[in-house]
Amino acid sequence: MKPNKATREYYQRLVSLGCIVCRLVYGIHSDPCVHHVRTKGLGMGQKSKDALPLCWEHHQGRDGIHTNTKKWEEKYGTQEELLKIVNDLLND
Numbered sequence: 001m002k003p004n005k006a007t008r009e010y011y012q013r014l015v016s017l018g019c020i021v022c023r024l025v026y027g028i029h030s031d032p033c034v035h036h037v038r039t040k041g042l043g044m045g046q047k048s049k050d051a052l053p054l055c056w057e058h059h060q061g062r063d064g065i066h067t068n069t070k071k072w073e074e075k076y077g078t079q080e081e082l083l084k085i086v087n088d089l090l091n092d
Contacts, residue, residue: 011051013090019055020086021076030055035065037079050083 003011011034018029032053057063058076065072065079073079 014053017053017089019058020053020082021058022055033059035059037083052082
């Protein structure tokens with residue numbers, strides 16, 4: 001299903017932040033994609049409204065959340081912690 005106008009605008013604002021990991025850990029801006037935070041109760045193929053901006057490397061790369069979520073969260077923080085930071089940045 002295609003995102004509606006409000007969702008597309010939200011994703012644009014999200015992407016404008018750059019990768020949240022690169023921003024917080026390395027102090028740089030890198031072009032991100034949208035990572036949908038997996039929450040309990042969601043089945044395969046369902047997308048959460050909650051999302052993080054992550055560059056390819058931190059999303060699906062060697063050091064990506066989809067490579068080893070537990071190790072990734074130990075290194076960079078939980079998705080919920082980063083989501084709070086992202087929401088705070090968006091609401092500034």
